[in-house]
Amino acid sequence: MKKFSEKIIYWYQENKRDLPWRNTKDAYLIWLSEIILQQTRVEQGMAYYLKFAKEFPTVKHLAAADDEKVMKLWQGLGYYSRARNLHAAAKVISEKHKGKFPNEHSDILLLKGVGEYTAAAIASFAFNKVHAVVDGNVYRVLSRVFGIETPIDSTEGKKEFYKLANELIDKKNPALHNQAIMEFGAIQCKPVSPDCSVCPLNTMCFAYAKKRITELPIKAKKTKVRCRYFNYIVLHHKTLTALNKRGEGDIWNSLYDFPLIETNKELGEDQFLKSKDWKNFIDGAQYTVKSIPVSYKHILSHQKIYARFWEIECAKPFDKLLPETAVVIKTKELHQYAVPRLIDIYLESRK
DNA sequence: AACTCGGGGGG
DNA sequence: CCCCCAGAGTT
Incomplete structure (x- = not known):
């Protein structure tokens, strides 16, 4: 044999x-x-x-x-x-x-x-x-x-x-x-x-x-899935957009997404709009919320991400008003930045 | 040893 | 919905 x-x-x-x-x-x-x-x-x-x-x-x-x-x-x-x-x-x-x-x-x-x-x-x-x-x-x-x-x-x-x-x-x-x-x-x-x-x-x-x-084969552990709720603030001012560079200790380290408010559970749309957190991003400047947010469910092997993208037109520049990890870029240069699949799908839908 | 890290494809 | 894929690093 x-x-x-x-x-x-x-x-x-x-x-x-x-x-x-x-x-x-x-x-x-x-x-x-x-x-x-x-x-x-x-x-x-x-x-x-x-x-x-x-x-x-x-x-x-x-x-x-x-x-x-x-x-x-x-x-x-x-x-x-x-x-x-x-x-x-x-x-x-x-x-x-x-x-x-x-x-x-x-x-x-x-x-x-x-x-x-x-x-x-x-x-x-x-x-x-x-x-x-x-x-x-x-x-x-x-x-x-x-x-x-x-x-x-x-x-x-x-x-x-x-x-x-x-x-x-x-x-x-x-x-x-x-x-x-x-x-x-x-x-x-x-x-x-x-x-x-x-x-x-x-x-x-x-x-x-x-x-x-x-x-066969036998696998002992099962991965448990964690649910997360992302409220992305897509800020625009004229030709500018704000991105956020993600860091250690979470998914998508060293990729870019948008400034983000994460919550433990699903918030109603009006409920989120009334909340103060995200307005820190623009420091009380005049803004316009463009229609209803775009929503996605993004499934990973260990996380379920419920994402909403709030598109905000801001009346003044937002350079110093954002988190430390944020960068202000020209919107037309967005394609140069490495982004997670979720962000890519959102951007594709906006074309 | 247990957890975390993406995204896509197939039943 | 589930599981798996030419696994590795961190805690």
Whole structure:
């Protein structure tokens, strides 16, 4: 009987997708692709990879780029700390490593934004080192084939799956093996309704034999969702608009939105208009509220945001009247700023 | 060990 | 509505 590794590698060679980051040995490009693909589907990350690779063909190009430009290119992809860490690490590689990407697993692991998975991916794909990758796909394949019921989001589970993955890896073809098992998980051993009848591993699969495909892998925690109510104050004065740069400790760090009043619960529209808080933004200046606010429900994996955009025409400039984090910009230059998807959708609707 | 960090797609 | 996706950093 053929071994696990041989079977998935054979399957991979017959079924693999043609993906751009598989056609290079450039550690920088492989790193770039791995950061973009963290918790992100290949189809969603593809356009961003092509954009970044074209705009920043080498790590030095990326290191030399402006922060705001990097964030703008990342706009819409989510998990924005990835972009900040990517940029910070590019500067380290460019300066401390003289532009040469580290080729040891332990050194790669020191880079900001690079954890166990990504270090193994880069070390194997770029330098053909024997380090097994364990991503969501690998957890699923291993738990099903070998019947592992340890929760994948536990410390114990992580150790157990890494141990098994490193026992199974083809030490002569670590890069090929790692690509194969992930692609196998993504395409054949899918999360929902995989076609096990055509699976090359169905004769050795625990979950298939026990009819427990839908139960594996096991995840212990469930993310709870928090509801938030955002009242955005979209201030205009002639050709000017006020933006707000978001900071640490909340979503969308280092992106821009508008000056904001957040409340614990839904307020009526008249109730909000009467409230004093937002008028601090304009310090009692004359203003005109343009019609009723535009409303959106923005769903994230861990937050539900009920947003309203109050468009206010202000009679005088608002330079010094805003929060510390605010910036006054020309409305026509708004498109240069990196904004959350929610703000982007609002702006698109205003065109 | 638990929490937080986005956005999109599929059943 | 739910779950998952080429996970990592912080507390």
